[in-house]
Amino acid sequence: MRKFLFLVLSTIFYLPNSFAQFPQVSGVYPHLAQFNQEGECGTGAVVFWAGKLWTISYGPHLPFGSSDRLYEINPDLSRTVRPESVGGTHANRMIHRESNQLFIGNHVIDSKGNVRTINPLQMPGRLTGMARSLTDPANKILYAAMEEGFYEVDVHTLEVTMLFKDGNQIRKEAGGGTHESTLLPGVHGKGFYSGQGVYVYSNNGESGAKALVDPTIEAGSLSEWNGKEWKLIRRMQFVEVTGPGGIYGNQNPDSDPIWATGWDNRSAMVGVRANGTWSFYRVPKASNSYDGAHGWNTEWPRIRNVGSIREKDYLMTLHGMFWRFPEGFSPQTSAGLRPRSSYLKIIGDFERWGDQLVFGTDDATKSEFLSNRPDKAGIPGAGQSQSNLWFTDLSMPDRIGPIDATGSIYLRDSVSAAIPSEPFLFAGWKNRTAWIKNHSNQPVSLIIEVDEQGDGKWKVLKTVELAPASGSSLVFSPTERGEWIRVKTTTNAVLSFSLSYSDPKNKNQENPSLFDGFRSATEDRPEGSVMYALGKHRRLGILSESGNYYEMDSLLQIKSVANDSLRQWMSQTLSIPKPLIRVEGNSYLVTDANGGTWRLPLGESIYTDLMEKQQIRLVREVVTERDLLHLGGTFFELPAENAGGYAKIKPISTHSLLMQDVASYRGMLLISGADPSYSGDHAHILKSEDGKISLWAGMVDDLWKLGKPKGKGGPWTQSQVAEGDISDPYLFGGYDQRRLTLVNHGTEKLAIRVEIDPTGSGDWFGYQTIEVLPGKAFDHAFPESITGKWVRFFALGSGHVSTELTYE
Template identity: 35%
Template sequence: MKKNLITTITLLIEHRRKIPLKACGIFAVLMLFMMNSCKKVDNKDRHKKTVINSEDGIMTSAEGSRKISGIYPHLTVYAHKRMAGNYDSGQETGIGALAVWNDKLYMVSYAAHKPEGSEHNLHIVDKDKNMEIFKGSIGGTPAARMVHKETNQLFIGPYAIDSTGKVRVIPYSDMKGRLTAVARHLKDPENMVYYYDMEGMLYEVDVHTLKVNKLFHDPLPGWHGKGGYTSQGKLVLSNNGERLAKGKMVQKKDGTDSVSYRWKDTWKVPREGVFGKDRLGILAEFDGENFSIVERKQYTDVTTRHGIYAEPGDESPLWAVGWDKKSLRLTVMDQGVWSTFLLPKAAYNNDPSHGWFTEWPRIRAIGKDRMMMDMHGMFFDFPESFSVMKTAGIRPISSHLRYIPDFLEWNGQIVLATDETSVQGNPLSGQPQSNLWFGSYEELSGWGPSSAYGSVWLEETVEAGTPSLPFLFAGFGHRMIYLKNHGKTPVTVTAEIDAGGDQDWKTLKTFALEGNGSAWYIFGDDEKGEWIRLISDQASALTASFHFTDDNFHDPADGASLFEGLADADYDGEVSHAKLYSNRNNFNLGVYAGRIESGKFKGTTDLEFTKGDFEFVDGTPEKGSEEVLKEKSIWTEDEASVILKAKDYQLRLPKNPRYDSKKFPSGTVRSIREVESERELANIAGTFYEVPLYFIDQEPLYKMMRPVSTHNKQISDFNTWNGLLVMSGVRADAEASEHIYKSPDGKTALWFGGIDDLWSLGKPRGEGGPWKDAEVRAGELSDNYLMKGYDDKTLYLTADRDVKISLMVHFEHYLKEPVLYKTFEVKKGEKLEYEFPEGFSAHWVQVKADKDCKATAWFVYR
């Protein structure tokens, strides 16, 4: 309207000879008054709209103030800038790097594999959350960022930004690659920086002229380059993957994957120790002339306490974050010497050997003299003073579902970058998109439980008298250890504690293991220490695994107001159901509304939910969106439990007494879909589960699933759109709110929030088992039944004859065989009740009987 008013005034002035001047003046004053009035109304109503500015159909900026669960929808980034779709820039749009510069937030979005550029962008956000898209953006797959102090420039992706905000671009024709790290130069740090790319290329760039010189083409084994940082006179580089067999993704039945090893003439390290089992990825150092391998493990972030504000002549301890099958690895270079510490994993999404599903977990400052580490689905407090002799202070904060490539502190808030909606192997969304999350440390710490798992030994030959690497011991509510001797010779394993994080190790406890024997132990609250390590008195093949769990779960009442409006499972009134699709051809959400009748979803209305106004309008289904109306059935149910049918195995999950599976059978409501890039979320019989996706277009690894929350709601679909989690299944009588949006006729409604709001639905709970009045054969193991992620556990056993029933547990995902936990003597016709000790944990459990019988094994998770 402002533009129209200005045009009218201009016409009046141009025609002033034909209209009295006094009339022109009066009219102009009135029009200006109207302009000011309109401006006030616009400002007042800004929170109701997202304003997208464009030139010739190309988005240039966005503004708005609507905020839902820490997410501003107008800050969404896409794979293109066109207001209409027709993009051709890959299947992913994550936010690869964040930096605060000139009091603004800079971020770069990335494609999956675009070493020569793409339509992705450099975005600049001011303190009022107005976002500008840099017109000279060249896209690609960038995640590099560093401030060059001598010239006061921010290098982020292929962009150099000075103190006035002027942006210069390093073209991909000069520096081809997926740029993952930028670091200080060893020989000429005042005038040069290093750039490292995902394919392993190492460049140097003149910070004044931006002239590029390629130093090495893939000098190191491994693949999927990630971290790079200079400290103590060394450039330390990492990659987190290995090329797959014959360039293809090959998944074996046991869930592992096959890789191919081939020596490359470009590698600048000796051949010794390069190849072998579990030698994946790399951590390496470069002294300016020569490369050397620190470790052939999968590593991502490399940094010091200075982070992106890299200090000249930095002598600080350098930290590298990685992992292997057993655990997370925190490897530290302190005064030129390398040491490694182990931590547990909350989730297993990052584990595949190709490294694709681990973007750039970081260690970064988050304000108030606090640092944070993010790895494998968990945040940790991280002390900036961490060194080999000062290791105290790492503590779990919370677990999360969000896929986080980078994070920082800005204007008193923590900002998380995300990689959300992708379309690679995901037919249920039209275009890739991601957003930011803004919030406090206190909000973030209230997400998922601090439960995590890991091993110091995994069926490996352990030398007598040699201590294991230290494993984090502090900060968890419950701590349990499992030990297994795979050898024939008895061994004694001694646990030692470093109480103060100063390398003063003292004996805590000893464990005697018979040949092929096992043991478990739950540590008491009085058994304290920062780190724990193990020593065997005999050489043997051993496994030692830790389960660290949390009893700080959400009560369903905690999230009652947040999820107000979602229909309970036993609600019999009218409910708005819909299937959801993130549109390809515009920025709206496709909403295919309908109802559930006789166990089937029936669509009735095609709508769109608009990005700008957050309103429902009439819509037309896009080509390809018909996939959202299809629903594959992945589970069934019998009297004992929910049955999850994978390709080569069958698993059993707890049932929820409040959830009527006959009313909402598998295939009616959405069972599983990708809501964070390369991560699956399953909605099975009233409980949400996170399920690792090991390979695109292949079955997820259900064996490594973890429960998130038991909701007992009529959630018919769920999706991420504009950074928000959207769910259908809202009561028709629900009132509109921050989280509930309704169509003008009131017949269609959706819930909007954040992915990690799901924890607030309440802790996982349920009951069931592998047997219910089942005909059991002697010595035959039952199906695997899920125990991971549940607390307050009780087992009930009955049988039609006197039998011994053995409870077997899977305590390490990568071990094929379970171990005996306990054998129960069950009397005919009697009900045996066993309450598990507080802190007991296992991933999966199985039962077997010593005689043929008819038996029930029933687990109650309260």
């Protein structure tokens, strides 16, 4: 045991040597990029062991091995691709205390760095989780696969015993057909852990055509196995399953809690098993890009200790938010779960190494899965799937994006009288608004309660009365404290109860000097270029507007290359398409794949000209399965259509610079259009050897530093409206200092009802009714406490009106 403790301490506190020999931007080292020959290349696991960093990559559906690799990274960041690699779609990792071995993918690594490998044919499946044995923990370890293959492995001999046959093996033996197992509900297994006499297994996906388009259907499951029979705990999408022991397993398996994370269309979720009983707690979502009933958009939420053995500090990643997770989280000690900041990267795993955090990511794919929307006009993904690692300091999770988040306790749900809802996180934000709607045809009385200390003791905060088919908003003051909030009704009802939270935290992390090297949008435009991550030689292809072709390598050197075939292919395939988004009235009008219309704030007029002349790319995938929209000088996170699409869009930052194309390459975000004549010494500006073109290099979360989101416009401009007319939804969430000017151009008094959709789920709530005299304007500043996703306007009479919103 003393030997084991020394090894663990030396692994956690080992300080890496200088990495100066390798180029890097924003903590991404291009030479560490991972590639495969598959449709996706994510990072499944990151573990420090035996003085080295070990990582595995994965492809999309490869239960019998693949071109993915096991990587051994030295303290100086030199890297070895291990010859024992067998690949697969694996994200499992566990350190076995008694034998001092790391189990990662199909590989077993001893304390000296020697690697043994289990043949994938002996243990087929997409390995997704591991658990300590409940019956022989010193000598056995259990594996779980996505299609519900379960195996017991001898840690000494690596002998494999199949407990449940994997769905892929069943399909193979049947000569084809579905790869799904029928053992448990769901088709996309994720987490696996043991304790309290059971093995717990999570699943976050569903099959079928509807799962590919509707994120609201029932999907996934959480189940447990006592060694004799399986028990379904909950039908819902679940991902991580772990406990205080993390990748070592719980030290006190009989008494330590087991944690699980997941989500549904209402909110994200944290579950805890304590004393043999499961309890569930809802938390808001910072991003909806992870939604999707198929479960593919979530690679791979984790809870992991990034502190030390003695001073533990649990970091949770869930739905685009870094969270501080309390070490003793249980129903009696649930206080302390807090949002830290939001992020855009897709994170597969993370680990602490000395005074750094290292994140494994999922960056660029060949196939682009379900993110290939019409407004990209068939622009292909990367020539070769690729991802990388992201090195940061320990404080980074507290200072990326804002902590604004939304979620629902109920969403048009049937509610039984006197039955309390599940708790919803209430602490951690300055501004908190509840949006409540009674969909019933009878009055409803709501009792709102809070758990002030996180000890499971509830007290009444306030009571709300709702008339039939009516809604209300409720702004909570800073003095209304509590860790958790819940609601119950005095009668049966159909109810929506949504919460939207915002906070100034992380909204002032701007550092626009990071983007020095771009000209202002009002200056003469330098020569731009389009970019493509090539498969051949793993380089970046760059085609300038004048037709010159360049390539960039892993050393970030850009050289002119004579390659007419690639030059012609890029010219034909990667040219910037005609925009499907257009300016109409005083806003950008978007029509999504389902025919829904949405309006977004306008930027400076110069961007409209650039867009119409096809000199600025609007939409491109820069991290797997979600897009970056660059519209009017504002960058937006744009979920795939199957995860909500434009209804769940989120602004990131606004600028006034000339930027043309964006691309993902070796884990970096690249932006073309930088000024070749820029003479400053800037680590993010890369110039070609001939000095004719220039690129900006960083990573996608640098965009938060560009400048807070701004814009102006509105859905009605000099519009003739009739009683009952409703405007298109206009984006409201993610902005601050919001002002409304409502102008009545007519000759009669006009009343307009302002409505808010807090989550983008299509539930509209009345915010305020405004009466405007003829020929007059009404100005209104929205209080910072009012948060939501979309705003729209409902005409209570006929008239001639304009609605202009300014976000500063």
